[in-house]
Amino acid sequence: MGLDRRGFITFLVGGAVGTLFTPVPWKLADDVSIWSQNWPWIPKLQYGARSEAPSLCKLCPGGCGLSVHKVGKRPVTAQGNKNHPLSQGGVCPLGSSAVQLLYRPARVKGPLKKNNGRFEAISWEEAAQIVADNLKGKKIAALSGDENGSASEVLAGFLKLLGSDDFYFMPSDAQVSQRAWSLMEGKGQLGFDLENSDYVLILGADILSSWGPVVRNQKAFASRKGKFVYAGPVQTGTAATVDKWMPVYPGQEGVLALGICYYLLKMGKSASLKNFGLVRDYILSKYTPSVVEAKTGVSAAQVQKLAQDLVKASAPCVLVGSDFGQGSGAFEWASGILVNLLLGTLNQKGGLVALPENKVITSAPWRSELNQKSFLKFLDEVEQGKAVDGLLVYEANPLYALPQPEQVKTVLEKIPFKVSFSTFLDETAMACDLILPAPHFLERFDDAYTPFGVGQEIYSVAAPVIEPIFSTKSTPDFILEVANKLGVDLGFASFEEVLQAKAESLGTDLESVSAEAYTSDKWLAQNSLSLPVEILATGLETEGEGVFLAPVARNYLGNTKQALTPFEVVVVKEFELQKKDFYIQVNKNTANKLKLKQNGKVKLQGAGGECVARVNITETVMNDVIAAPLGFGHQAWDEFAKGKGDNLFKVLSVKEEKGSGLKVWNRSQVKVVRA
Structure with missing residues (x-):
């Protein structure tokens, strides 16, 4: 008799039911489980007393305190140290990877x-x-x-x-601020008393994502006494979090600072500078509202409002820094310092401080x-x-x-x-x-x-x-x-x-x-400051050809000394990396002007080389600016970092700043070519 459809189904069902009542598959599954748990490369579970040990994170310059949880003698995880002034129980993505990096495949095992x-x-x-x-x-x-x-x-x-x-x-x-402060004849290391400020204006520095002591900055923002305003070209983590984001072209934060100085001087503000008269006259004649608006993309009315808000605050603080933590010049820093001097906040609670x-x-x-x-x-x-x-x-x-x-x-x-x-x-x-x-x-x-x-x-x-x-x-x-x-x-x-x-x-x-x-809380008193006018002239230089490039540093992508960690690979977003291509970010107006399409492949061509990337169209970037992430394009390390995206450092252009001799690359421009 042939096997018809009904007989075939009956056979399958009967076999399946019969399997449930035989011990053979269950015994095989048990044996496989035991065998797989004894593979030599599988870590063995260790038992022991649980404890915590204080430590210090050295994955970035932030200096956060860690609390390392241990089982027996073995660290198992790292969290923020609640008793440390820079972490207060918080930890950044890099710091959370501290213990896992003990076993990173890229570790060098001996000399x-x-x-x-x-x-x-x-x-x-x-x-x-x-x-x-x-x-x-x-x-x-x-x-x-x-x-x-x-x-x-x-x-x-x-x-x-x-x-x-x-x-x-x-x-x-840290280097750029020191150079600017020394040119102004200042002593010590500059710092910012954010915890006690009631109005913080951030010029460029992505303080809540990648700049300085990030966790401490986040804690200061969370317990803020007033308003935080961010000025920069990209809606970074800081820009998206603070009370207001004010788009400014890359590398023009110093010009914006002098635009604020213009209005402060018009209000009769002064600073304890040996050459104050010369500095005042130069700013009032060179950094007029129309010049500042053209250079920064910020309207004169907005700049004036910033100046007025700073004056109304009882403990204002102006914090300046590169959008990506490096490459700025003494011009930006000297200009930002000058705003604080005109506000009278140097070595005042909530202001700019000089540390020993x-x-x-x-x-x-x-x-x-x-x-x-x-x-x-x-x-x-x-x-x-x-x-x-x-x-x-x-x-x-x-x-x-x-x-x-x-x-x-x-x-x-x-x-x-x-x-x-x-x-x-x-x-x-x-x-x-x-x-x-x-x-x-x-x-x-x-x-x-x-x-x-x-x-x-x-x-x-x-x-x-x-x-x-x-x-x-x-x-x-x-x-x-x-x-x-x-x-x-x-x-x-x-x-x-x-x-x-x-x-x-x-x-x-x-x-x-x-x-x-x-x-x-010791601060260094300053006796006699000055501000070389030739530094201020830097902001008036004409820009080169190409589209403004805004490099973006994201803590979870690594930094200048630590590559993307195995622990953080899973948090890389789809608009940051797809397979081997990383993404640049442009808004719709810029994309139309450059004839770019979503997910389209492009080449960024700079002074020292070129990068290949794909396009993501988003309104988190201001007009005529391309934002691109740092942290990709490694050619060493391990499979978690190597061969992912391209290295944006290849297209950054370097020039020497007049008056300071510093090398600067925060005003890089690139040519965009469809690949």
Whole structure:
């Protein structure tokens, strides 16, 4: 008898029902489950007492305190430290990844030496001898991405004793503000007392997303006493959150500041400047309402309203900074400082404050001195023939995070001996002769002294919360070891001793500041300030050809020293990255003018190269501006960051600012070509 349709269905149903009553599939499923749980690469569940340990996040310059939750001896997660003044229980996306980054695939597991283009493992003893041999009697430079840690102080002091002044920080607003303040004959480090201000005008800096001590800024905004207003070209996280967003063309925040000064001067406001009369006359004659409106895109009526609102406030504060945390000039900062001076808020509660400095390595220059030096100018000198025998790179990735990275790579190839102390296998580490990995910051002693942007003196120290997982060594301890081999005395035998000395110099001790950050409300009095008029002339320069480019830094995409983390891949938005293409943002008017379509492919062409991207049309960008994210386009690291999008740094154009000598790239313009 043949099998008809009814018989076939009966057979299937009967088989399915029968399967439910046989133990075979259930036993097989149980065996598979047991087998899969015993794969050798699956982490084994560990038991133990739960505890918390205070620590310090070093993934950005913000200096936030962390509370690391542990099970037994193993960290399992990191949250904001409720008792730390800069975190107050909050944590940013990068900080939340702290524990996971202990196990990031890109971690360097031990000291490596390049041999015929390939890296091979060496011992730390061999590494120390190689470094000592290559530094003795040679011309050495160093670059650091840690702008507030004592590790940089050790490195700078070491170079000084070797006879070198070539210590540099990676570019940031901390350097630009210091240069502007020094040109005005100011002392100390500038900060902003946001917590006590009742009207905060933010010119450019994306303070709630990526600029300065982000978590502290967010806490200050959440408990604000008045109004926050943001002026910038893109509706960033800050612009979308504050009370008002005022669109301003990229790099023109300084012009807007002087437009406000114009109205303040018309109201009879004055500032304690030695050359106040000259400055006043220059602004009133050159930065008229029509000029400011044409340069910024902000109407004269709006500028006047800003000036009036600032005067009405009892504790106003004007905070200036680059939209993406770097590349601005002394012009923007000097202009923003001048607004605060005219409002009389310098060293006043809720205003602009000047904070003291501190150092314990006698040979190290003061931070204010180091912050005025430009690594890009150093690269120009090397390109022009300056002899440099060796370069030490700590917590920095210049081959990715400087404008025109291909040109940077070409220049650095002229330096015969390069050492990276990177914890991770980044682009710069791959190009070095030695990689001597620093421990992850949770595995080492580290500190942060008064992160840039805060309104008070703060010192935080972190002790290790876990033993090093790999064969790594504290970079400052390694430098002290090499110094000993070279007969150079920095005055300390270990980095822990350096931290103890710094704590004692502030009237506390290492144990105390490890448990609770030191704070002080001391401000530095300013005796005699001035403002070189030639700095103010920068804002009147004509712009080049092309469309304004507004780079956007987003914390969760990484920063200049940390790539997109495995923990944050899932939060990248569909209008930021699709497969291997990243997105630029333009509004409808700009898209029509440039004949761009949604999801269309384009090339951005700049002075140093080009980027390939897709188009997202959105009204979160002002007219005639292209916004594009930083953080993509890595060629090293691991599968979580490598090969995703393009590196926007390739199209940024650099020029030298007259009057300050600074290199600036926040006014970049690009040509857009459909691909």
